Amino acid sequence: MCGIDSSEGVRVVSENRVKREQLRVFQARQVLQASKKKRLRTDQWLSLGGALVAVTLSALALVGYVTFGPGAPAKAPALELSENREWTGEILFGEVEVGITLDGVNAPQATANFVDLATKGFYDGVSCHSLSVEVVFVMQCGDPTGTGTGGPDYRFGPIENAPVTQRYPAGTIAMSRIGNDAESQGSQFFVVYEDSVIPNDAVGGYTVLGQITSGLAEFVAAYATPGTIDEVPNGAPAVAPDIRSITIR
Template sequence: MTTNRDRQRAAARARLEREMADRAENSRVRRRRNTMIAAGAGGLVVLLGVAWLVVALTKGDDKKTEAGADPSASAAPTSCTWLPLVDPSASPKPEIPKEVKDVGTPPTSGEPRTGTQLMTLDTSVGTVKIEMDTAHAPCAAASFTYLASKKFFDGSKCHRLVTSGIYVLQCGDPSATGMGGPTYRYAEENLPTGRRPAYTEGMVAIAKTQDPSSSGSQFFIVYKDIESLQADYTVLGKVTEGLDLVKKVAEAGVVPDAQSQSEGDGAPKTEVKINTMTVAPAQG
């Protein structure tokens, strides 16, 4: 016969098992959320297989903070390094996938390192203006300035909308597959380390893989504060006009992606096409 003590012990064990299962699930959800942004860009590295992502971070670069933080917190590099996706010394040289758009690489010096630049997106849903933080994200700004001058983004679609866990509209892939970008990568900078939440409404940041120095052309617009995303992604700047348009796109919802584990992750139901992207000169 089962005693009261036995029943109490059984109930306690059941509670403990439930708590452990809940903790494991919460941990899994947090990990998935923190890799959501990387998932699309990461596909490119998987596709290449032998992609050459040389780590070119100066010691301490991963501790940089966003605009307004103490600029003396770490030593900023004085030039930008553009890292080729494919090892040029490999034999035979791997083919660059069709999702990658080759327009060369930005200049290796001379990029603005003060003030801001205005990036204007003429899209199918209206005009979105982004103030790029040239002072704190000079290499990212230089990359976007260069790519815009090559019409890299013109005619591309914002391929991803996330409405659950994280709240972003992701653009910048000419192939609209989540695996596209330029033939180079560069180091992360201007990370919002120490901020809670790290990524807030109106921020524009750059997608990357889980590897360092893997920033490319894909960027995401944050339309609602994100509590769970870690400070791993370069803050390019902030939206100064058109955030209401992004919010309307988010309200319309997503086309479910069969490969995604989240119902709120897929292509936006309202198509967002970047007709043209232009960048104005730096403003001191």
């Protein structure tokens, strides 16, 4: 005789409520960000040739599952580490050095996390493991396992500084996360190497952590232009850059 597991129904309802609350928080932050940025100049975008294309974000590798060790999960670095300011620095990808800025004002939690991991040497020797060459144009980095499933022993949120337009200009550095989970950010990030539209999912967009300010053309020529190993739209880069060092100040 078949029955219905009421506990499973309660769990699903609870998960749906959490997702709705995450989306509500994200949308409120979007309104605040939009009001802050009215004074900024309008960015010029490459034509995307028509309507927004719906895509499966998991196929584009814009996900980052964070592994947990035994015992109680560690906590993300304290928000105060961002110092609520802009940071500058350089990332050495193989032989290519790019200049960067980190937005500790509009993305304080993500900035605190990146500064903490970078100064501890977490990223040193870590290879960029995924490249997308169609629809969206991103290189994903920051997973010490090189599989897209690794990271530190904690996860964090919320989504910060995601663009209301869902447009991510070339040079954007943004945090990867699991689809439909605003609290799943870790160490993985992606570099947008060509203007891209990345649709929001059920909980919003992607935290814009910072920008590449110099060296993007060299990065693209060395690591994006060669494409993927199997010449597929989303896969391992044919030439995968290792992060040799990160300097932040």
